[in-house]
Amino acid sequence: xKIDGSCHCxxxxxxxxxxxAQVRICHCTDCQVLSxxxxxxxxxxxxxxxRLLRGEPAQYLKTAESGRxxxxxxxxxxxxxxxxxxxxEGPRIFGIRxxxxxxxxxLTPRCQFWHRSALPWLPDIACAEAFDTx
Numbered sequence: 001x002k003i004d005g006s007c008h009c010x011x012x013x014x015x016x017x018x019x020x021a022q023v024r025i026c027h028c029t030d031c032q033v034l035s036x037x038x039x040x041x042x043x044x045x046x047x048x049x050x051r052l053l054r055g056e057p058a059q060y061l062k063t064a065e066s067g068r069x070x071x072x073x074x075x076x077x078x079x080x081x082x083x084x085x086x087x088x089e090g091p092r093i094f095g096i097r098x099x100x101x102x103x104x105x106x107l108t109p110r111c112q113f114w115h116r117s118a119l120p121w122l123p124d125i126a127c128a129e130a131f132d133t134x
Contacts (some may be wrong), residue, residue, distance in 0.1 A: 007075035012055030016045040028114035041098035
């Protein structure tokens with residue numbers, strides 16, 4: 001599926017080709033903090049299927065519990081989180097933040113990762129199979 005999107009202020013725009021069946025929810029505590037809410041919804045895109053159309057995102061390097069370094073990309077003007085990807089060489093997957101995707105109403109998450117960290121007051125998300133970790 002072809003998607004496009006932008007940050008809130010429009011300074012950064014992108015397009016990508018994704019598989020809608022791969023859209024996922026992450027309940028990990030990092031995603032809660034980095035998104036400023038209860039969980040994050042992500043649409044993965046291979047590096048060759050993602051293209052910036054306008055602007056250059058700011059980057060924050062986050063080291064995961066596993067020791068892997070992840071690039072968190074966001075708009076330096078409005079602060080919108082745009083995507084995360086691995087640092088370094090090799091084929092990368094861009095985890096596009098669903099809130100920035102124009103077609104987000106068409107994307108239903110199919111799985112939930114790190115469900116053991118889900119906030120207890122969240123209602124059941126029946127459309128997405130839940131896994132305690134990744």
